[in-house]
Amino acid sequence: MSLTDRLLQLTLLALTLAFVAPLLPGVIAKVKAAIAGRRGPTLVQLHRDLAKLWKKDMVRSETTSWVFSAGPAVTLVTTLFAALIVPIGPGPAPLAFEGDLILFVYLLALGRFFTTSAALDTGSAFEGMGAARDLTFAALAEVALLFGLLAASAHAGSRSLSTLLPTFDAATSTAPLLLVSAAFAIVLLTESARVPVDDPNTHLELTMVHEVMVLDHSGPALGLVLYGAALKLLVLAALIAHLLLPPLTSQLGWLALLPTLLGLAALIGLLESVTARLRLSHVPAFLVAAALLSGFGFLLEVT
Amino acid sequence: MRREIPGCSSERVNGAPPDTEPSSLALLALSGLLLLALSGLPPLIARTRRAPRAPDAPPARGPLLGTLTLAAGAALLLTATTLALVTGDPASLSFAWALPFGRFAVAIDPVSALFLYPIALMPVLAVIYGHGYWDAHADSADRAKVRLFIGLLAASLALLVMARDAILFLIAWEGMALASFFLITTDDRDPAARAAGWTYLVATHVGTLALFALFAILAAESGDTALSAATLAHLTPSTTTALYTLGLLGFGLKAGLMPLHVWLPPAHAAAPSHVSALLSGVVTKAGIYGLLRLLLVLPPPPAAIGQALLLLGAVSAILGLVLALGQRDLKRVLAYSTVENIGVMALGLGLALAGKAHGAPDLVALGFGGMAFHILAHALTKTALFFGAGAVHHALGHRDLDRMGGLQRHLPRTARLVLVATLSAAALPPLAAFASELLIYLGAFRAVAGSGALASLAAPVLALTGALALATFVRTFAFTFLGTPREPHAAPHDPPRTMLAPMAFLAALILVLGLFPQLVVPLLDAVTAELAQALGVAPLPLATLVPFDLMSILSASLLLLVSLAVLLLWRRLARAPTVVTWDCGYAAPTARMQYSATSFGASLVDLFAGLVRPRVRKPRSEGLVTRLVPDPVLAFVLRTSGRLDAASARLRTLTRPRPGRLQLQILYILLAVIALFLALGLGLGGSA
Numbered sequence: 001m002s003l004t005d006r007l008l009q010l011t012l013l014a015l016t017l018a019f020v021a022p023l024l025p026g027v028i029a030k031v032k033a034a035i036a037g038r039r040g041p042t043l044v045q046l047h048r049d050l051a052k053l054w055k056k057d058m059v060r061s062e063t064t065s066w067v068f069s070a071g072p073a074v075t076l077v078t079t080l081f082a083a084l085i086v087p088i089g090p091g092p093a094p095l096a097f098e099g100d101l102i103l104f105v106y107l108l109a110l111g112r113f114f115t116t117s118a119a120l121d122t123g124s125a126f127e128g129m130g131a132a133r134d135l136t137f138a139a140l141a142e143v144a145l146l147f148g149l150l151a152a153s154a155h156a157g158s159r160s161l162s163t164l165l166p167t168f169d170a171a172t173s174t175a176p177l178l179l180v181s182a183a184f185a186i187v188l189l190t191e192s193a194r195v196p197v198d199d200p201n202t203h204l205e206l207t208m209v210h211e212v213m214v215l216d217h218s219g220p221a222l223g224l225v226l227y228g229a230a231l232k233l234l235v236l237a238a239l240i241a242h243l244l245l246p247p248l249t250s251q252l253g254w255l256a257l258l259p260t261l262l263g264l265a266a267l268i269g270l271l272e273s274v275t276a277r278l279r280l281s282h283v284p285a286f287l288v289a290a291a292l293l294s295g296f297g298f299l300l301e302v303t
Numbered sequence: 304m305r306r307e308i309p310g311c312s313s314e315r316v317n318g319a320p321p322d323t324e325p326s327s328l329a330l331l332a333l334s335g336l337l338l339l340a341l342s343g344l345p346p347l348i349a350r351t352r353r354a355p356r357a358p359d360a361p362p363a364r365g366p367l368l369g370t371l372t373l374a375a376g377a378a379l380l381l382t383a384t385t386l387a388l389v390t391g392d393p394a395s396l397s398f399a400w401a402l403p404f405g406r407f408a409v410a411i412d413p414v415s416a417l418f419l420y421p422i423a424l425m426p427v428l429a430v431i432y433g434h435g436y437w438d439a440h441a442d443s444a445d446r447a448k449v450r451l452f453i454g455l456l457a458a459s460l461a462l463l464v465m466a467r468d469a470i471l472f473l474i475a476w477e478g479m480a481l482a483s484f485f486l487i488t489t490d491d492r493d494p495a496a497r498a499a500g501w502t503y504l505v506a507t508h509v510g511t512l513a514l515f516a517l518f519a520i521l522a523a524e525s526g527d528t529a530l531s532a533a534t535l536a537h538l539t540p541s542t543t544t545a546l547y548t549l550g551l552l553g554f555g556l557k558a559g560l561m562p563l564h565v566w567l568p569p570a571h572a573a574a575p576s577h578v579s580a581l582l583s584g585v586v587t588k589a590g591i592y593g594l595l596r597l598l599l600v601l602p603p604p605p606a607a608i609g610q611a612l613l614l615l616g617a618v619s620a621i622l623g624l625v626l627a628l629g630q631r632d633l634k635r636v637l638a639y640s641t642v643e644n645i646g647v648m649a650l651g652l653g654l655a656l657a658g659k660a661h662g663a664p665d666l667v668a669l670g671f672g673g674m675a676f677h678i679l680a681h682a683l684t685k686t687a688l689f690f691g692a693g694a695v696h697h698a699l700g701h702r703d704l705d706r707m708g709g710l711q712r713h714l715p716r717t718a719r720l721v722l723v724a725t726l727s728a729a730a731l732p733p734l735a736a737f738a739s740e741l742l743i744y745l746g747a748f749r750a751v752a753g754s755g756a757l758a759s760l761a762a763p764v765l766a767l768t769g770a771l772a773l774a775t776f777v778r779t780f781a782f783t784f785l786g787t788p789r790e791p792h793a794a795p796h797d798p799p800r801t802m803l804a805p806m807a808f809l810a811a812l813i814l815v816l817g818l819f820p821q822l823v824v825p826l827l828d829a830v831t832a833e834l835a836q837a838l839g840v841a842p843l844p845l846a847t848l849v850p851f852d853l854m855s856i857l858s859a860s861l862l863l864l865v866s867l868a869v870l871l872l873w874r875r876l877a878r879a880p881t882v883v884t885w886d887c888g889y890a891a892p893t894a895r896m897q898y899s900a901t902s903f904g905a906s907l908v909d910l911f912a913g914l915v916r917p918r919v920r921k922p923r924s925e926g927l928v929t930r931l932v933p934d935p936v937l938a939f940v941l942r943t944s945g946r947l948d949a950a951s952a953r954l955r956t957l958t959r960p961r962p963g964r965l966q967l968q969i970l971y972i973l974l975a976v977i978a979l980f981l982a983l984g985l986g987l988g989g990s991a
Contacts, residue, residue, distance in 0.1 A: 062881040063787045065711050066873045073868035081861060095857065097850045102744045103732060103857070105766065109773050110731045120781035120898070122884045123708070128898020135777065136906045139770035146766035150759060154751040205887045215885050221872060284910055295763075302756040 031269025071118025090253030338376025343451030405470025513553035558590025576693025609656025619646025629932025673742030698795030733858030
């Protein structure tokens, strides 16, 4: 890749991270509103919210310490790092090296450590409950993710996301690809706290998972949390988009990628409109199903 | 060439190798070892003529002298080890001794060196920590006892990893086992400590029996007790398999591989914190060392041994953490996490053996390299965590996670140091245990490309382990240091500097090894090369398989950016007005309303309820709901031994002499003899 191509890619990537990421929750909300027969908030509602939150003052709980601020801050930094490892757009990601997929998984885990610790720092019963649920679901989702990456790695003979995602395509291994994509979709719904694992619209603390962990954040800190969540949605959606799309080679690949990302967001909106969230005790079974799907994908790939 | 040495070997059946010219490095290492062993004497002697001390008196001279002796011994040992590594001098020394069997033979190879570093370093840190620990509470009789046995433990561990003779190995092994027993039962007035000590003693001697059998067969096959590959190359595959199986039992018991871990949690909980740190960080590793030494001296194991290690490793890693999540005692949580880490090392070992079976040198390098790195990373991490647990215990007087909380306010420095170790224990970047697990992960991912797809299942196992470790260590850290105190306590405070300094040293090393794994890569490469050659595989340098330099840059920038982001946000947040925590509109939250550590762990433990059987006790009306997660293996052992007891009581009625039933008893004897002959006949037929 030439230098100008590289610069162009980095610029487009920066723009995507800054503007497309907050657009995805906007698309989800818009689709849900349309199906419910409402007009709904504008597509750029999150952009506006972020701008407003940035100017606001903060309050914090009297029990909290610096760990409370590490929740939003660390999650944002680790998700940004993860966004540099996953190839968003054509060509290899800015950070592509042997074993980067493991760093990717553990960056998300580092963010989770501090999100849950920040939740427990408030001393709230509900936030503790949310943290326990988040860690429980993440444990199972991580297995599904790893099996999928293992299948892709077996196919591509590589241990870098930038090489294995484009190589793992429908033409050469249809069934594993479908199984792994389905599993990744469930991981996406879990990690970004969507129906049927979690309901971002619920108003009852007792039933929340991700939302309840960030209840005590306000102002810019809340803005960081919301932006971090949108970024995570983008990164995981890009992972799936790369599985579904043919290998993107030229810079024009962005033209295919962006609609795919928005389409995935619209699909999530559709799903949220037609399904209810699962009972909490049934979520693990759903996630085990995801692990089994990618596990079978892995088996098909290696046998 | 062997020749008879006149005078000292006339009673030998076999010709003994000649006494070699003693290497000066070996003498250096042995004098260090001697100092380690003697370091417990000054505190012991000083105790006998002790005058009553004023509270602000300078530290007692006996313990101080002992610490200096220990440090000097450790320095000599470390110097000898490093020189042996750098110069490639095997530092060997061998002479015949007065015992009828064996010889005194020692040497330092890279595998010994890998273990000698933590063996020399950790006891020094532990006794420095002990200065603060003992000044704070217990009486000096316990203190002198602990010092004596820490010195003996360090010396026997060092001798163990240097021994090149089966008899010397067993002597050192037994010395280590007994020193550990006396350390576990330091507080022998406590029935729980005595029970833990006896459990440990039984477990370790079952292991020693297996090792006796192992070395007896070895000596019978080679006609010599030397631990060297040269005399053992002719072993048949079936003998080799039997020897590895015995080794897996004997060494697995010491390492605490599940289901051989039953002694480990009670022992770690009963001992003083710095002793638990040594048990977990160094003593359990002796089991892993034993397995590695077997690999070096025996012919390569069959593939089944590697698969068994992968299976045992997976079980230990996952169930170890599930049980850790069910414990309320902080030190039992850490003890079960040790079982997990031993499991991760077994996974690395299993991967390397799978690499040997499939002819993949990259797997061998990453498996051995990852395992070796994890030994170092875990020794640092777990020692720091046990030191931290000791500081918490020192501050509160108990170790019950359900009664803690908010300690960060009172122990800010402990909290920061423990956080570094906690992040490493959860294998998070950019810390040491992440770097070591990364190597094993890479091995698992490389296995998938070759024919060893079974071994690549280590990757999802590690993923589940990582996620469970994350939950375990969020739980230990948050329920100790964050939130508000769940119980009123009298202003606890940071421990004295003698306790903080060793923790700070360990935290710094954890960070440095996480950021710059290149520092230990030469050692890892040397260990890997030695083990790979023993397996007959071409050694591969780790730097060709892992982009260490790029990882260092990334880790450093990650650390920098994360710290910067936290600092910036906290600067604004610290000045923000404070309110009560939002609790669903509840206006007067109390500390008792916080989520409890038990409930926090329950949601994950319940996923594995088929395996671990949590016991919940719900009182009818008022009272606390209690929830315990008993060890399933221990429960099984107790149940089975109860049944065996009952069965043997029933059998005893058969042998009791009763008038008129003599014929029947003769019939039993006849049947038994026939059965014995049949068994022997079959056995002979099988081997012929």
